[in-house]
Amino acid sequence: MTPLEENGQASLLRDLLKLPRTFTFKRYRIDLLGFAGAWAAVAAFILFYYWMSKW
């Protein structure tokens, strides 16, 4: 792992098959936080869609 990867920029996809050995939150911080944020956006869209259907 490079210094930037050790500090949050490691790739979950590239390491997918070896995650049980390599996983720490610090290493995959940007992937994890951004992925979670994007799913939160998806949830917001779905909630708005439900609300629209009942409006």
Next chain:
Amino acid sequence: MKINLSALDWLVLAVYLGGITVIGLIASRKVKTSEGFFMGNRAFGKLVMLAQSLGTGTHSDQAVGVAGAAYTSGLSGIWYQWIWLFTTPFYWLLAPIFRRLRVVTIAEFFELRYGRKYSIVYAAVCVYLLALWQGISIKGTAVTVAAITGVPEWIIAVVVAVVFTVYGVAGGLAAAAVTDFVQGLFIVILSFLVVPFGMAKIGGFAGLHRALPPQFFTVFSAPGGELSKFNVTMLVLSGLAGIVVQPHMMAVAATGKTEMNCRVGWTYGNFIKRACTIGWTLTGLIAVVLFPGVPFHEREKVFGMAIATLLPAGLIGLMVASLLATVMATCSAFMVDGAALFTEDLYKPLLGAKAAEKSEAHYMKVARLSSLGITGIGFVLGLTMGSVVQATVLFISMLPFIGVAFWLGIVWPRANRFGAWACLIGSAIVYLGTKAHGSTNAWSSLFSLTTGVLLLVVVSVLTPPEPAEKMERVFGYISVPVGEEDLLPGTGENA
């Protein structure tokens, strides 16, 4: 021929078309190399990346298709585009992979990963698809704009093609991306401008619910319907498999200056599009109330009918400009992406050892001529295409066969060219075979994707691995974030 545009509408259109051409030509002055032409020197900031993602990925035929689907299926018509909603978070994870590969095209990745033959087949198919996609976009927009304005379709198609070709051929991706900045704004206008006028006329959401039966407000259509849960799920899965090999994705995902620019641009540019889809769906629902009885095969006309009926003078011109913006943003990017595939992955291999002897100016000339050629082919193809929605579903159904090889190619070093070919051929046979036996798109996608994954894994395990030096080029590069280029395998490589 009756033209339904006021002087104010014409003025808005003239300012838009003239302005976008000038902006594109100004942006083109910085383009000196083929890397600059194809990839904008990988120097785009977050806002340009957002606009590029929105502009390249949004075309008026999608708005027209979703509004038409909502007209017949109700609110669930949104899934024609929202199948991509669940794939969008993955762009956050994929963007740094694309950026770190440090290649110009996805075909270049395939050459490194699975060899030249696989790369050439992919590049040839994608050049054809990019031409076809341009044709579909131009035709779809010309039909809609002609219905609104009364101007003949062929005149609209020619004007659109000439304008984006002028700035696209001159400035490549830089011109396309900078104009996308303006076009993106027009796309948002396009998506929502009709809604307040329509809602005011039908009495808002309360009026909409009073006028339409409850099935128009279900989240999915009935089981077995075109937008049932199973069909939507399979479209999502095949969409996720196929999105990574859509030929324009390398430019959309990997032209940012930093990895964060790429992540934010690709992911949130697409979220803006998902928001725009809500406007298209509402336009379709409003149309059900205002124009009942439009036959199923003419449902894609309701978007244009809403514009022509609901908007006052001046705003019709703005809406037509917005429609043109969607097609020009998409086609200029597709034109450059097609030229990149042709120049880098078909023309250079054809030259063989002589490729290194040719000058940068020579490749710029090839890039510009191939841009023109691909758009010309697309223009002719566009005149012969059928329903835009059917074409979209077909497009999504075919790409995942190659997408499986991409996904396994980045997560599993043992995947090899034999497995990739077995996956491609096996999936295609299963897909076409099940379709021939009457299976729906959804079931055919399920069978072919499962077959593809199994074949790739089994055949790869049973055959020799790819050369170690090629694997080092792929996985070694993916492991080095942008900004740490001094750590790349081999010294002196450019990022």
